Amino acid sequence: MTFDFSSVSLDWLRAKPGRKWQQREAPFSAWIADMDFPPAPVITEALQERITSGDLGYPNWGGTAGPSPAVGAFVEWVQRRHQWKIEAADVREWSDVLQAVQTILHVCTTPGDRVVVHTPAYPPFFDALKATGTQLMAVNAVRDGTSWRWDHDDLDARLAATPAKVLLLCNPHNPTGHCFSERELRELLGIAERRNLLIVADEIHMDLVHAPHRHIPLGTLGSERVVTLTSASKSFNLAGLHYAVSHVGSPAVAAALKSLPERVVGEPGMLGVIAAHAAWTRGAPWLDAVRDHLVEMRANVAHLVGSNLPGVTMTPPDATYLAWLDCRATSIADDPSRAFARVGVAVNSGDDFGPGGEGHVRLNFATSPEVLERTIHAMAGAVAT
């Protein structure tokens, strides 16, 4: 089966009602992490089938009816795609990953506790810390040739003197696109063991890792201290449907979550479940095709940035469809996202990503070659000397 990711037109994109193309009112929109493509046909068909059935009442799952069919599909998906063998009984369903992050921090920390985060970091992580009154303990990224690294020995030494409660890990990492290696993950598990940390691993980009890199679910290396959160929403472009899952390896977290009143956490909506189920049972051919396309777009973005944006540099991401552009050597270093907005391009401001974000922007390249080229040509107007 072939899928076409190259002919999305600007007219079609600009008419899309969602946040990405409406909120910033920019002629070119490369910010929030939605892809520009329609979802996999198997997902649209599954949703249409439910809608035309005429039954949008309470689904026959959830609450006393038990877990949804998406849970079993997820268990099989991670076994097939990531060689991760888990029990359905350890999987919980959520409306979205950030709800799970927030709830787990809420039950596992008390105000004033420290939370370790690899910075720059996905901005809502900072909101979650703020909402729980916890303090950021930042581990700052170092650009290391064509990759990224974080100094885990230094982190270990700092934790010996200043304890923290949780490591909120983002793997693959947003915004750098770094895919943590087995060695790095084992280092982090060792630190968690020595320094008594819970690791909350946000693996929402797990299915968007580009060869030769390979996603290793942290839970495959040891799960007693780990809670893993993920969703089909990034890899299958379904964020508006709100469905996510957690695998809770930590018995303490499992007990803490169990003690919450059921209605506090709520239940995901039926269409989110149906879409995730279709994705994880029948979506693999579409996902493989979109990943091939993203690899091509990653090469395009590196080439277009190099030839059109003097002074802007990037490390091609191991995963995701996000390019982290370093604009510190340009005349717009003070506020590059504002400069790009002035020439009609919406990107994410690096300032929102915390330490290490200064002078950077995040560009979403999950679009067609033509739209990407026009976007970067427009950006060139901001950095022309």
Ligand SMILES: Cc1ncc(COP(=O)(O)O)c(C=O)c1O
């Ligand atoms: C690392 C990361 N976590 C969580 C989310 C948001 O997930 P959700 O919409 O399920 O809350 C995103 C969205 O881009 C993300 O990049």
